[in-house]
Amino acid sequence: xxxxxxxxxxxxxxxxxxxxxxxxxxxxxxxxxxxxxxxxxxxxxxxxxxxxxxxxxxxxxxxxxxxxxxxxxxxxxxxxxxxxxxxxxxxxxxxxxxxxxxxxxxxxxxxxxxxxxxxxxxxxxxxxxxxxxxxxxxxxxxxxxxxxxxxxxxxxxxxxxxxxxxxxxxxxxxxxxxxxxxxxxxxxxxxxxxxxxxxxxxxxxxxxxxxxxxxxxxxxxxxxxxxxxxxxxxxxxxxxxxxxxxxxxxxxxxxxxxxxxxxxxxxxxxxxxxxxxxxxxxxxxxxxxxxxxxxxxxxxxxxxxxxxxxxxxxxxxxxxxxxxxxxxxx
Numbered sequence: 001x002x003x004x005x006x007x008x009x010x011x012x013x014x015x016x017x018x019x020x021x022x023x024x025x026x027x028x029x030x031x032x033x034x035x036x037x038x039x040x041x042x043x044x045x046x047x048x049x050x051x052x053x054x055x056x057x058x059x060x061x062x063x064x065x066x067x068x069x070x071x072x073x074x075x076x077x078x079x080x081x082x083x084x085x086x087x088x089x090x091x092x093x094x095x096x097x098x099x100x101x102x103x104x105x106x107x108x109x110x111x112x113x114x115x116x117x118x119x120x121x122x123x124x125x126x127x128x129x130x131x132x133x134x135x136x137x138x139x140x141x142x143x144x145x146x147x148x149x150x151x152x153x154x155x156x157x158x159x160x161x162x163x164x165x166x167x168x169x170x171x172x173x174x175x176x177x178x179x180x181x182x183x184x185x186x187x188x189x190x191x192x193x194x195x196x197x198x199x200x201x202x203x204x205x206x207x208x209x210x211x212x213x214x215x216x217x218x219x220x221x222x223x224x225x226x227x228x229x230x231x232x233x234x235x236x237x238x239x240x241x242x243x244x245x246x247x248x249x250x251x252x253x254x255x256x257x258x259x260x261x262x263x264x265x266x267x268x269x270x271x272x273x274x275x276x277x278x279x280x281x282x283x284x285x286x287x288x289x290x291x292x293x294x295x296x297x298x299x300x301x302x303x304x305x306x307x308x309x310x311x312x313x314x315x316x317x318x319x320x321x322x323x324x325x326x327x328x329x330x
Contacts (some may be wrong), residue, residue: 005157049281053324056309058082060101061317068103069094069316074118074164074299077309078125085127086311087116094119094140096130097318111146113138118165120173122188128173130162137162137173138190148188152177159182164252164299168207176202176215183215183230184308196230203251204299208276213262214253222247222263225276236278237263245280247272252299253310257326262300262308268293271310285310294319302326 001071006180044123049051062068071090075150082099088274093108094116107113107127118130125142129276135153140146152175162180172193175184183205196286198203200220212233213226222237249280256262260281263272270285286293296314306326310319 022223037178050280050325052326053323054284054308055322057320057322058101059317059319060097061315063187067316068097069318072115072298072311072313072316075301075309075311075318076119076121077301077303079122079304080125082303084309085119085121086318087119087129088115092116094127101318103214103245105144107140107144110326111138111140111144117163118176121170121200122166122167130165130175132161132163132178135160135162137175150186152184153185155186155192156184156195157192162204164204166204166206167211174205174207174213176205178202178283181217183226194230196226197224199224204253206253208255213274214255216250216253216263218249218251218277222250223253223274223278227275227320234278236274237272244283245272252297252311255299256302256308257306257324264296264297264300264310266296266313269297271300272295 011197024096039071059268069086072086073089075084082096084106086095087213088095092113093106093155094113094258095106096104098104104211114131115127115133117132120128127140129138131138137150137152138146141147149168153160159179160177163178163242164173173186177184181199181202182195183197184195185194198216200215201218203217204220205213211228213228216222219239222239224235225233226247228235237247239248241248242258247263247265249265250263251266252264254262255259259276261274261276263274265272269287270283273281275281294310295312297310301309301310306323308321308323
């Protein structure tokens with residue numbers, strides 16, 4: 001167990017992304033544990049931004065002493081079942097947890113997974129897995145069998161290194177190409193649609209439901225917003241060492257029902273919340289492995305009840321929070 005605080009510089013990035021395992025405490029919290037928001041509101045002439053109450057509901061980290069996740073990098077929720085689908089990079093698996101944190105299934109060598117990085121799910125319950133080393137997107141049935149694959153390098157006619165992936169409501173796949181640092185869009189059959197954007201270190205891209213696309217970069221401007229055809233509308237999020245408004249090494253994001261963008265900053269161990277217009281709203285979280293903070297968070301998502309799921313690579317866990325102004329859990 002790691003008992004001391006740890007800081008990584010950008011020179012340690014290669015180790016961080018390659019799957020260094022940092023072990024943390026095992027915990028499953030009683031329901032409705034209250035957690036302070038640990039926030040800093042934006043300072044301006046306008047009234048302070050109201051910060052929602054954050055209630056920590058649960059932590060999923062291990063089951064009866066078994067380490068479930070090993071260097072997780074991305075996750076997606078099944079809105080129908082409540083299952084959580086996670087890429088476990090070091091173990092070479094996609095792990096499916098139910099809404100209580102129990103392991104439903106593991107998919108790995110039995111379906112030929114190699115270096116799984118990004119995960120997504122379509123309306124039919126099929127799971128899409130990007131393989132960072134092979135350049136493939138593998139499509140698994142709801143039961144976990146391999147049904148198809150997309151060779152992105154063949155589609156693009158050049159090497160593609162797929163990181164995190166997302167699907168939009170029309171079934172288009174948005175790929176963060178770690179090689180070209182561009183957003184690559186293909187359809188579910190592997191047909192090329194478009195590629196766009198210039199990023200310093202692209203981490204994630206997603207359509208946000210109103211025709212816009214958000215791309216997240218670990219360096220340079222953190223957030224870039226595009227129209228549906230790939231034209232850039234705006235960019236925001238200055239990189240720096242300040243723990244206020246600046247970002248250090250963002251890797252994932254989630255959009256809530258109020259249109260707020262929750263950016264996961266792995267090196268600051270917190271989430272930084274912006275409007276899509278680029279206004280900084282507040283921070284959430286702190287560096288703390290064992291006592292309610294975050295330890296190298298890498299991804300986040302919301303369910304339809306306003307609950308925030310945060311995936312931590314450093315602690316190999318998922319924490320779940322109810323966001324007070326997004327409704328209440330059942």
